[in-house]
Amino acid sequence: MNAITHTLQPLHDEIDLVEIVRGLWAAKFQIIGATLLCGGLALAYAFTVTPQYEVKSVLRPASLKDLDTLNSTGLYSLDPETALRRVGASLDSYDQRLAYFRENAELFEPLRAPGQSLEQNFERFNQNAFKILQPDLNKTDGLSGYVGLQLTYPADIDGVAILNGFVASAIKAEHDRVTSDLQSIIQNRLSKLDSQIAASRASYEAQKEAKIATLLEADALKKAQLNDELRALRQQLKARRDNRIAQLSEAIRIAGALNILKPTTPSALGEGARAASGSVIRTEVNNQQIPLYFMGTEALEAEREALQRRRSDDFTEPRIAQIAKELQLLAHNREVDVLKQRENEDLFLKKLAVWREEAARLQGLQLQVLDTKLVTIDQVAIEPFAPVKPRKALLLVIGLVLGGMLGVLFVLLRNLLKPQPRPV
Structure with missing residues (x-):
């Protein structure tokens, strides 16, 4: 009797696997229904969620001739790589972004939530909207360095205008800082010259x-x-x-x-x-x-x-x-x-x-450096062809796969929990 039992045990397991397949096939319409349902829900979500677009702008170092006027003054030295890093720091500056947000509030009007302050609205937008793009320092491909800014934005705002405007604002802000630094140096030199002239006059008067x-x-x-x-x-x-x-x-x-x-x-x-x-x-x-x-x-x-x-x-x-x-x-x-x-x-x-x-030379320097070009805009933001989020095809595939898995799991659990007839 024991020998007969051990002999029939493998046959019984094979019969169970076949039963599972048969049970799944019998519930194929339920599985297909669950798959279609999840796929439909995913597709509905893809069409109802607000699309997210992505644009980017890339800056590269300016040429040496663009900074020659500034460096030839003998008062201020700025190489193209340093100028690019300074502009990149301005792009990554929280204060610079907040200042641009305040100055161009009409561009961000659709993002304003009732009952929140201007800073709160900006903080909510700034957390995931901006991303600094930089080359991988571990990869030495011989290419020149660059600094980029990527903006992810909903469809109801003009992201292209925001990004291009902010990049121009950051470049102008850094240009103003350079001009301000140069003005301070010039004013210090002029003050020194005035002191020297005054001292020379006093010395002359005393000598006379x-x-x-x-x-x-x-x-x-x-x-x-x-x-x-x-x-x-x-x-x-x-x-x-x-x-x-x-x-x-x-x-x-x-x-x-x-x-x-x-x-x-x-x-x-x-x-x-x-x-x-x-x-x-x-x-x-x-x-x-x-x-x-x-x-x-x-x-x-x-x-x-x-x-x-x-x-x-x-x-x-x-x-x-x-x-x-x-x-x-x-x-x-x-x-x-x-x-x-x-x-x-x-x-x-x-x-x-x-x-x-x-x-006279120092007073004329400011006019000469007003048109100094700190960086080169290699790529400006343009209108994207399609949103990056949501990816409808990917969501549909995920919904169908998830629906199929849920259908299969439901059928398996139902068959497992279903009472089995006792063998005679």
Whole structure:
């Protein structure tokens, strides 16, 4: 009996598998119905759900010539790769996206949910809408780097306008930052130049005042020395005149004692009076100075009287006239007058022309960099041909497969739970 049981056991299992297949085939319409039902539900979902579209924009580094104007300023250095990374950071900036959302609220009007703030609406949209596109650093294919931005959006908003506008806004924002940085550098340089010019002017004024003071001091010293010399000369001349008057007075007394009225000589005085028998010519050779009293009282008194009446001895000394000339020249220092009468003193500042040229160059730099191109837009967003979500064919296939699996599972569970007849 046990042998018979073990022999029939494999046959019984094979009969069960066949029964399962038979049961499934018997319930084929139910399985097909479940498959069609799930497929229909999936297809209905695919047609009722809001379609999601996807657009992207790709940026690549600008050429060197586009940044040459900026780099040639000597104040700011920016290579194409750095410029691309900065624009990419601006594209990924939350603040930049929020600012664009606020400035273009009409583009996002269909996304606004009642009872939510502007920031809440933006946060809900920003979580899954934007995606930064970057090359895989592990793949070295020799291609140049790029930065892209992908936008996934529902059908009721203009995603192309949003993405292109935001990319342009991010590029402009980074361009404004570069311009602002350059302006700050230029303003700092201009402030430095202004400080240098102001310091140079102050130094010039101090040097000019010091030079004027030096010249006036030298003139004052020269005047004082000349006046001292003039007073000394006049005192010397007065003493000389007084000495002469004293000498004349003494000689007059001697001449009066000798009864010398007219100028004579010692030899003539020794001969006495002699009757003139004819013309007599005397010649006296003498290396000794004849005393003053031989001039006679008449000449001596006349000279003394003239000296006593004299009010000034200046004409007797040529140096006094020279001193008067020098004092007259020192009355007005023409160099000081010229220094004080300068109208445009900037012309005499050293390096002023160089500084002004540099200031003019710096002021013109801003206009030159306004058209600087930071990146190249390699691909702009265009209207997509079809939505990326939902994928109707994929949803239909998934619905049919899921419906078939559910139908089969339902039939199997039903057959499994169905009471089996007891064997006789």
